[in-house]
Amino acid sequence: MTPQEAALAVCGIIAVYAAVRVALEPDTLRKLPFFNVLSFAVAGSIALIIPHPLSIIAAAAYFVGSTLESNAIASTYAGGLDRRE
């Protein structure tokens, strides 16, 4: 097993574990840290599976996108910003 395959195995196992924790957690806001772990594992897997310069951008775009989604979900659940001024 090469270091790359070992790393991919670790990322894959953690991604599945995080997905199960997201599904089992009843509190929506507390799902998000588990979803964060899932995003890390998937972004890492993208770079490990496709070692091409563009995949740095793909992994970063995926990661920033999922972070922005979590940010939006959390802020909406928290009531959002009051913009009526």
Next chain:
Amino acid sequence: MDISLLAFAHILVAAAVCWLNFIVIDVFFRLPEAGGVVGATAIGKHIEKGGGALHGGYMMGNIVSSPDASAGTLLAACGVFIAGIPGGLLAALLVYIGNRICHDPGYAGTTGCLTATFIISGFTLIGFSPAEFIAGMVIAILTIQGISHRHSSRLLSTLWRVRRG
């Protein structure tokens, strides 16, 4: 030693290095002080309601809501794995853009990405593969965000008290 066992041993060392890199930078940049956006504050309060500590919860909320030093470390590892130090610097630029997209005024992510780039490049000189740092960072974030929010938030709050003095 068997090559795969060596790879897993390297991954554990890499996890410890990544953990220290992102925790030191995040705590230095005052992530546990308060939620950077409304959502991060709400996550911190929910973690406190679940038996955790408030300031650790804020830091976990901030990690969720914007690319911080942990994301910087992960993307630096991806960049160095694919294209060496220039790849890590490209990752730092992408983290900087990501911070601005997520309405984050701080520089924890960019700083973490730059320090991680040079740390990981240094470790490749002594036989580590950058791929092991990708897996290491995933394990490091798992210990904070993915096992027990109650215990990890308390640990982060303790570190915040030390930082604040």
